Amino acid sequence: MRRSTLFVGQLAFTLLVCAFMLVPVVMSLLAGLTRNYFQGLSSGLTFDWLVQVWQAYSPTVWLSLQLAVACALCVCVVGVPAAYALVRMNNRFSRAFEELMVLPVAMPGLASALALLLTYGQFGGFRSSWLFILVGHVLFTLPFLVRPVMAVMQRQHLPVLEEAAASLGAGPIRRFFSVVVPNCRAGILAGVLMVVTLSLGEFNLTWMLHTPMTKTLPVGLADSYASARLEVASAYTLIFLLMIVPLLVALQAISARLSRGANR
Amino acid sequence: MSGTTIRLKGCRKAFSDGTVAVHDLDLTIEAGETLAILGPSGCGKTTTLRLIAGLERPDVGQVFFGDSDVTRLPIERRDVGMVFQNYALFPNLDVAGNIVYGLKVRGVSPAERTKRCSELLELVGLQDHGKRSIHELSGGQRQRVALARALAPRPRVLLLDEPLAALDAQLRERLRSELAQLLRGLGITAVFVTHDQGEAMALGDSILVMEHGRVAQLASPRDIYQQPANAFVARFVGNLNAFSVIEHTPHGLKVSGGELPWNGADLPATVYCRPEHLRVMDSEGHLHGRLVGQFFQGAQSRLLVDVGAAQPLLVDSTDSAIHAPGSLIALAVEPQVLFTLSS
Numbered sequence: 001m002r003r004s005t006l007f008v009g010q011l012a013f014t015l016l017v018c019a020f021m022l023v024p025v026v027m028s029l030l031a032g033l034t035r036n037y038f039q040g041l042s043s044g045l046t047f048d049w050l051v052q053v054w055q056a057y058s059p060t061v062w063l064s065l066q067l068a069v070a071c072a073l074c075v076c077v078v079g080v081p082a083a084y085a086l087v088r089m090n091n092r093f094s095r096a097f098e099e100l101m102v103l104p105v106a107m108p109g110l111a112s113a114l115a116l117l118l119t120y121g122q123f124g125g126f127r128s129s130w131l132f133i134l135v136g137h138v139l140f141t142l143p144f145l146v147r148p149v150m151a152v153m154q155r156q157h158l159p160v161l162e163e164a165a166a167s168l169g170a171g172p173i174r175r176f177f178s179v180v181v182p183n184c185r186a187g188i189l190a191g192v193l194m195v196v197t198l199s200l201g202e203f204n205l206t207w208m209l210h211t212p213m214t215k216t217l218p219v220g221l222a223d224s225y226a227s228a229r230l231e232v233a234s235a236y237t238l239i240f241l242l243m244i245v246p247l248l249v250a251l252q253a254i255s256a257r258l259s260r261g262a263n264r
Numbered sequence: 265m266s267g268t269t270i271r272l273k274g275c276r277k278a279f280s281d282g283t284v285a286v287h288d289l290d291l292t293i294e295a296g297e298t299l300a301i302l303g304p305s306g307c308g309k310t311t312t313l314r315l316i317a318g319l320e321r322p323d324v325g326q327v328f329f330g331d332s333d334v335t336r337l338p339i340e341r342r343d344v345g346m347v348f349q350n351y352a353l354f355p356n357l358d359v360a361g362n363i364v365y366g367l368k369v370r371g372v373s374p375a376e377r378t379k380r381c382s383e384l385l386e387l388v389g390l391q392d393h394g395k396r397s398i399h400e401l402s403g404g405q406r407q408r409v410a411l412a413r414a415l416a417p418r419p420r421v422l423l424l425d426e427p428l429a430a431l432d433a434q435l436r437e438r439l440r441s442e443l444a445q446l447l448r449g450l451g452i453t454a455v456f457v458t459h460d461q462g463e464a465m466a467l468g469d470s471i472l473v474m475e476h477g478r479v480a481q482l483a484s485p486r487d488i489y490q491q492p493a494n495a496f497v498a499r500f501v502g503n504l505n506a507f508s509v510i511e512h513t514p515h516g517l518k519v520s521g522g523e524l525p526w527n528g529a530d531l532p533a534t535v536y537c538r539p540e541h542l543r544v545m546d547s548e549g550h551l552h553g554r555l556v557g558q559f560f561q562g563a564q565s566r567l568l569v570d571v572g573a574a575q576p577l578l579v580d581s582t583d584s585a586i587h588a589p590g591s592l593i594a595l596a597v598e599p600q601v602l603f604t605l606s607s
Binding site for chain 2: 156157160161163164165166167168169170171174178179182183185
């Protein structure tokens with residue numbers, strides 16, 4: 001079958017765009033594995049840089065993971081009841097609150113961080129602990145959990161399910177945990193993965209909020225780009241991608257399942 | 265299972281937009297009785313049910329279960345079982361999980377829960393369906409699970425909100441008689457809301473007809489049908505023939521098309537009867553008219569007979585004879601099936 005010229009043109013354009021976006025990633029990955037980037041691949045491949053990064057920066061990896069998990073927990077504890085309250089109220093106030101919640105996402109991270117520093121900077125113990133960064137991350141990622149959870153809640157006919165639970169003797173708290181939460185599991189899971197992903201990669205806020213003792217992975221990355229060999233920084237990127245890509249794949253799978261559920 | 269008397273004393277409920285859903289309602293439902301609340305949409309029947317359930321709180325008035333005032337109690341402390349219009353089964357639990365939910369909340373032991381669950385599955389005829397997911401059930405099965413779930417904690421009162429409305433006609437008919445049998449057998453006080461007069465008649469020991477948030481009539485199904493309190497009730501529970509009285513004669517009432525037998529003391533301006541109470545005669549009858557329409561409906565046929573009044577008379581006849589269009593029809597009527605209405 002002969003393809004039209006238009007098809008060939010479109011295919012070429014698509015491949016070009018893909019290449020434009022993917023080649024830098026591949027280059028970076030290769031750089032992290034090349035013995036000497038300036039001599040090119042002919043200098044041979046090595047895991048030395050990865051080892052070196054791990055020796056110098058492994059604390060940042062652990063701190064980032066710790067932050068991401070803690071952030072997901074906090075956002076769940078705050079966000080799920082918040083989403084529930086917003087869906088139930090559904091008035092002018094709740095819509096205004098929803099907008100307000102998105103503000104830290106819309107604002108430059110540096111500005112939010114500065115506001116946090118101005119307000120809480122004088123509490124030395126808090127300022128120098130990783131909890132300070134956690135607060136920033138929670139502020140920034142909260143809407144990314146609340147939004148999908150709200151969407152699922154609005155779809156699930158929750159009010160009548162709750163009335164059913166109440167008619168069977170369940171009080172408000174029991175209803176929340178036995179009816180509301182289980183029926184929003186998919187939304188909560190999608191939100192949590194999004195929050196973990198965002199928290200792992202967050203740089204703007206973190207860069208302002210960190211101390212030399214509380215460096216996260218992205219901050220360490222910036223550090224290594226500024227001070228170490230290009231190969232080290234690239235190897236660092238490789239480690240970051242190894243962490244984040246499985247998360248993104250899971251996120252995609254869940255949102256596919258969610259949209260299937262919506263069509264049922 | 266024994267029932268509780270339910271009493272509503274002067275209950276009024278208005279919504280935030282100012283519409284009054286229920287006006288000063290006084291109502292007593294005897295223990296073990298099944299009450300059908302019947303009316304068109306927006307007549308306040310669902311609100312009345314929700315007042316009894318505790319899902320709404322009356323603005324004025326009190327609700328009593330037996331001797332205790334439950335007006336201030338939320339639904340979860342009223343010990344009622346409720347079947348919702350779309351069943352509201354928990355999609356995250358399987359059939360058995362739904363049925364034992366109320367038992368779990370009450371802290372019933374797992375062994376006891378399993379026992380009660382199989383009892384109820386048997387009661388509603390779903391013995392092998394305990395492990396099924398809610399999504400795998402048909403509409404009729406969901407209805408039964410909803411009923412089993414409501415009955416599991418042995419509630420004092422069973423409330424049903426349009427329990428059969430979501431089903432197709434044939435299934436509705438079958439489940440209606442099943443449900444009637446079940447309610448009689450349990451002897452539980454039950455209240456259900458419906459807009460279907462056939463359902464109300466089949467299921468209710470008594471029927472409360474509501475109109476614009478007020479009681480139009482509260483009586484047995486037979487009385488509602490044969491002695492409706494007003495024109496609204498009469499028309500809502502069935503078809504109606506109206507006869508305008510032209511003059512009173514010594515033996516009856518002269519109307520368009522003939523003379524009706526009448527032995528009442530009062531002399532009404534209009535009298536009514538149901539379509540099935542007009543009998544088609546061979547020659548002699550009280551009324552005579554021309555056939556203008558004939559509709560075969562299976563067990564019976566409906567005839568439209570023009571007697572010279574504004575509307576043709578409706579006649580439901582079990583006689584399968586086919587009459588030629590335009591032929592003369594003689595109709596007979598017994599005096600006791602005629603009734604009058606206060607408008």
